[in-house]
Amino acid sequence: MALVVQKYGGSSVESAERIRRVAERIVETKKAGNDVVVVASAMGDTTDELLDLADQVCPAPPQREMDMLLTSGERISNALLAMAISSFGMEAYSFTGSQAGIITTTKHGDSRIIDITPGRVRDALDQGKIALVAGFQGVSRETLDVTTLGRGGSDTTAVAMAAALGADVCEIYSDVDGIYTADPRIVPDARKLDSISYEEMLEMAAVGSKILNLRSVEFARRYHVPLRVRSSYSTNPGTLVAGKVEDIPVEDAVLTGVAHDASEAKITVVGIPDQPGYAAKIFRVVADAEINIDMVLQNVSKAEGKTDITFTCPREVGARAVEVLSQAKDDLGIDQVLYDDNVGKVSLVGAGMKSHPGVTATFCESLSEAGVNIELISTSEIRISALVREDELPESVRALHAAFELGGEEEAQVYAGTGR
Amino acid sequence: MALVVQKYGGSSVESAERIRRVAERIVETKKAGNDVVVVASAMGDTTDELLDLADQVCPAPPQREMDMLLTSGERISNALLAMAISSFGMEAYSFTGSQAGIITTTKHGDSRIIDITPGRVRDALDQGKIALVAGFQGVSRETLDVTTLGRGGSDTTAVAMAAALGADVCEIYSDVDGIYTADPRIVPDARKLDSISYEEMLEMAAVGSKILNLRSVEFARRYHVPLRVRSSYSTNPGTLVAGKVEDIPVEDAVLTGVAHDASEAKITVVGIPDQPGYAAKIFRVVADAEINIDMVLQNVSKAEGKTDITFTCPREVGARAVEVLSQAKDDLGIDQVLYDDNVGKVSLVGAGMKSHPGVTATFCESLSEAGVNIELISTSEIRISALVREDELPESVRALHAAFELGGEEEAQVYAGTGR
Numbered sequence: 001m002a003l004v005v006q007k008y009g010g011s012s013v014e015s016a017e018r019i020r021r022v023a024e025r026i027v028e029t030k031k032a033g034n035d036v037v038v039v040a041s042a043m044g045d046t047t048d049e050l051l052d053l054a055d056q057v058c059p060a061p062p063q064r065e066m067d068m069l070l071t072s073g074e075r076i077s078n079a080l081l082a083m084a085i086s087s088f089g090m091e092a093y094s095f096t097g098s099q100a101g102i103i104t105t106t107k108h109g110d111s112r113i114i115d116i117t118p119g120r121v122r123d124a125l126d127q128g129k130i131a132l133v134a135g136f137q138g139v140s141r142e143t144l145d146v147t148t149l150g151r152g153g154s155d156t157t158a159v160a161m162a163a164a165l166g167a168d169v170c171e172i173y174s175d176v177d178g179i180y181t182a183d184p185r186i187v188p189d190a191r192k193l194d195s196i197s198y199e200e201m202l203e204m205a206a207v208g209s210k211i212l213n214l215r216s217v218e219f220a221r222r223y224h225v226p227l228r229v230r231s232s233y234s235t236n237p238g239t240l241v242a243g244k245v246e247d248i249p250v251e252d253a254v255l256t257g258v259a260h261d262a263s264e265a266k267i268t269v270v271g272i273p274d275q276p277g278y279a280a281k282i283f284r285v286v287a288d289a290e291i292n293i294d295m296v297l298q299n300v301s302k303a304e305g306k307t308d309i310t311f312t313c314p315r316e317v318g319a320r321a322v323e324v325l326s327q328a329k330d331d332l333g334i335d336q337v338l339y340d341d342n343v344g345k346v347s348l349v350g351a352g353m354k355s356h357p358g359v360t361a362t363f364c365e366s367l368s369e370a371g372v373n374i375e376l377i378s379t380s381e382i383r384i385s386a387l388v389r390e391d392e393l394p395e396s397v398r399a400l401h402a403a404f405e406l407g408g409e410e411e412a413q414v415y416a417g418t419g420r
Numbered sequence: 421m422a423l424v425v426q427k428y429g430g431s432s433v434e435s436a437e438r439i440r441r442v443a444e445r446i447v448e449t450k451k452a453g454n455d456v457v458v459v460a461s462a463m464g465d466t467t468d469e470l471l472d473l474a475d476q477v478c479p480a481p482p483q484r485e486m487d488m489l490l491t492s493g494e495r496i497s498n499a500l501l502a503m504a505i506s507s508f509g510m511e512a513y514s515f516t517g518s519q520a521g522i523i524t525t526t527k528h529g530d531s532r533i534i535d536i537t538p539g540r541v542r543d544a545l546d547q548g549k550i551a552l553v554a555g556f557q558g559v560s561r562e563t564l565d566v567t568t569l570g571r572g573g574s575d576t577t578a579v580a581m582a583a584a585l586g587a588d589v590c591e592i593y594s595d596v597d598g599i600y601t602a603d604p605r606i607v608p609d610a611r612k613l614d615s616i617s618y619e620e621m622l623e624m625a626a627v628g629s630k631i632l633n634l635r636s637v638e639f640a641r642r643y644h645v646p647l648r649v650r651s652s653y654s655t656n657p658g659t660l661v662a663g664k665v666e667d668i669p670v671e672d673a674v675l676t677g678v679a680h681d682a683s684e685a686k687i688t689v690v691g692i693p694d695q696p697g698y699a700a701k702i703f704r705v706v707a708d709a710e711i712n713i714d715m716v717l718q719n720v721s722k723a724e725g726k727t728d729i730t731f732t733c734p735r736e737v738g739a740r741a742v743e744v745l746s747q748a749k750d751d752l753g754i755d756q757v758l759y760d761d762n763v764g765k766v767s768l769v770g771a772g773m774k775s776h777p778g779v780t781a782t783f784c785e786s787l788s789e790a791g792v793n794i795e796l797i798s799t800s801e802i803r804i805s806a807l808v809r810e811d812e813l814p815e816s817v818r819a820l821h822a823a824f825e826l827g828g829e830e831e832a833q834v835y836a837g838t839g840r
Contacts, residue, residue, distance in 0.1 A: 016473055016476035016477045017476075019477050020477055023477075050496065053436055053496075053500055054500065054503055056436035056437075057436045057439050057440055057443075057500050057501075057503050057504040057507065058503035058504055058506060058507040059507060060507075061503040061506070062502070062503065062506050064513070065499045065500075065502040065503050065506070065512075065514060066499075066503075068495060068498075068499040068502075068514050068516075069495070069496060069499035069500065069503075071495075072492035072493075072495040072496050072499075073492075075488060075489070075491075075492040075495070076470065076473075076489060076492050078488075079474075079485045079486075079488040079489035079492075080473055080474065080477050080485075080489065081477075082482070082485040082488075083474055083477050083478035083481040083482065083485050083486075083489075084477040084478055086478060086481070086482050086485070087477065087478040087479060087480075092485075093484070094485055094488050096488075096566075099564070120564075144519070144540075146516075
């Protein structure tokens with residue numbers, strides 16, 4: 001008998017009808033002889049509706065109360081799911097994050113799980129019940145207040161529960177039936193992967209794949225929890241996320257896929273004194289503003305002993321980055337700060353990169369052949385990313401996907417985002 | 421500095437705009453130098469919407485999950501209220517029933533409060549914060565599951581909190597601005613009472629006054645918590661519920677008001693052997709079906725050594741009462757069971773009854789003068805109730821209200837019900 005943790009995204013439980021359909025699937029899994037723990041997100045639009053209400057009563061709501069407000073969404077969906085399961089003749093208990101023993105830090109709105117004491121969940125399983133755990137939420141160890149785990153929090157809840165209970169697999173259900181070699185909306189012949197290593201999935205998530213939340217994949221890797229990305233609309237086995245890159249035999253190592261991301265902005269700091277320490281000063285200013293930097297390029301020094309530095313950061317904090325740098329202009333001894341958010345990042349990910357020489361060459365060639373100019377390039381052991389014009393992003397993805405022959409035979413089904 | 425507990429009903433927080441208005445009132449009370457604890461019900465229709473969802477996913481939802489589902493309504497309204505308060509520059513913390521230490525029995529859907537450990541609420545007050553407690557909910561001492569207190573539960577939460585914290589007053593806010601001598605929708609010159617004793621309020625609530633939940637008044641009497649029934653739309657001081665009937669000087673004792681109730685049904689058991697024990701048998705059968713009996717009348721014995729018994733019970737269980745009695749027909753030795761739900765109960769309540777002779781006489785005279793026939797009559801020390809035809813109920817109320825000169829000068833403002 002296996003222990004299966006299943007996570008259902010907001011779109012999978014957006015209506016009473018969908019909740020009943022999901023309940024059927026859960027009951028089937030239980031009847032197949034498994035212990036089942038379910039983590040569900042809030043119903044479709046619930047979160048947006050609650051955020052809208054909050055916005056109406058208070059311009060800048062306290063995060064503690066925001067967490068109290070938003071977590072009710074998962075209480076509702078999980079209780080309804082438990083009811084639906086019972087209507088199919090199985091006993092189900094729903095638990096809040098606190099009841100399920102999800103202990104977190106106190107940073108409201110973006111807490112970290114620091115411990116899990118799933119005693120009550122285990123008891124429910126021992127009694128033959130199906131246990132439902134409200135996703136996205138926990139309880140602060142210090143204040144005992146309700147906390148939330150931030151974006152993609154329900155994935156993290158599911159993986160953490162699976163780790164704490166020693167589950168055999170953690171299935172992540174959404175309206176996406178797996179991890180694709182590229183976004184099928186852009187690349188019609190994108191192929192669904194049967195499996196992918198944690199590292200490759202991390203790279204894919206880090207460079208734009210929205211299917212799995214980055215933190216949940218890190219969690220899964222650390223605790224060796226096999227993840228399975230599946231669709232709640234099909235019986236397709238989906239994609240298995242498991243295993244280390246090191247464990248992939250060189251001859252089997254392949255290129256995984258092409259990801260893209262249009263959420264970054266490019267900032268260029270012009271005229272930096274070409275002396276040790278000035279670049280550091282710049283990144284310190286940006287870091288102090290709590291802005292994360294992604295790609296970085298330092299141009300070759302120019303005649304007059306000055307140099308430029310270009311980096312990318314999330315668009316929503318781009319203006320802020322320009323602001324703090326401009327304010328520190330004199331102190332940094334720089335001439336000017338340029339901002340450009342018509343950029344997009346295209347990335348090729350795959351363990352095969354290590355063993356197949358010339359990948360970078362082919363990468364650059366295929367883009368230039370597509371008439372795409374590379375403005376910035378950065379690489380990791382199993383990833384190459386290039387910054388291009390935003391409007392050239394789709395063409396770039398198609399060019400790379402074709403150049404590395406990642407396509408499959410049949411047309412991929414198009415899917416949408418998955419919310420929390 | 422006083423400690424004030426304020427309870428706001430669902431209609432008082434039914435929209436973002438109303439929540440902000442209520443928040444202003446709370447902030448004013450705090451600024452006036454009081455410690456303030458607030459108990460709010462779920463927003464207007466939330467409960468109905470959640471019940472509707474439950475109905476869609478499961479024909480007979482498990483009560484445990486129903487409690488988990490419904491309690492989210494109060495979490496939402498209290499969190500929003502806390503946000504609104506903070507937008508007026510005051511710090512507010514919302515607590516779930518469990519966080520507020522409301523310990524209950526395990527009977528889901530209708531739990532009883534068995535203990536209150538308001539440590540966190542007190543800490544919040546000590547830190548100068550306004551404390552909000554989600555009404556209607558608690559946590560089971562045995563199972564640690566979320567429980568609900570049943571109809572009018574938020575009133576009970578407020579009174580229990582006031583008792584546990586030793587509050588100076590518990591203000592019950594709704595769209596009603598006080599306790600009236602009769603329902604102003606029926607009696608235009610109904611008068612708002614400045615004060616009423618616990619016993620009188622209990623009688624009024626017991627015989628149809630919907631303004632205060634019976635259990636909360638019992639709670640207030642037991643722990644000597646002064647209640648003030650007020651409207652969240654006016655600054656009117658409302659009606660004070662406090663004091664014992666015994667403490668009312670005889671010369672001040674008056675008749676409080678006329679209440680009516682059209683929620684009962686009349687059941688007549690015909691042809692009962694007129695021997696000791698048979699009546700008891702009948703009430704045992706009804707009691708075993710968990711049906712509460714209100715008024716009872718045993719007719720005088722008839723020639724053939726048989727008698728009839730008539731009693732009233734809530735309409736929603738009337739059919740069930742007939743069913744269980746009919747099933748036990750032979751065992752009870754009865755001829756037939758008659759059912760009639762076109763009845764209404766009109767009651768006169770007041771401590772003055774004890775000291776003013778002839779009240780019963782005037783009661784009956786005024787009804788007969790109004791052409792109303794009394795089918796059943798029952799009395800307590802401070803109440804007289806009569807069962808009449810349902811369509812004669814309004815006229816009966818007006819007749820009694822006039823006969824005992826309970827009216828005031830100005831026209832009363834018409835109000836509606838208040839939900840939880």
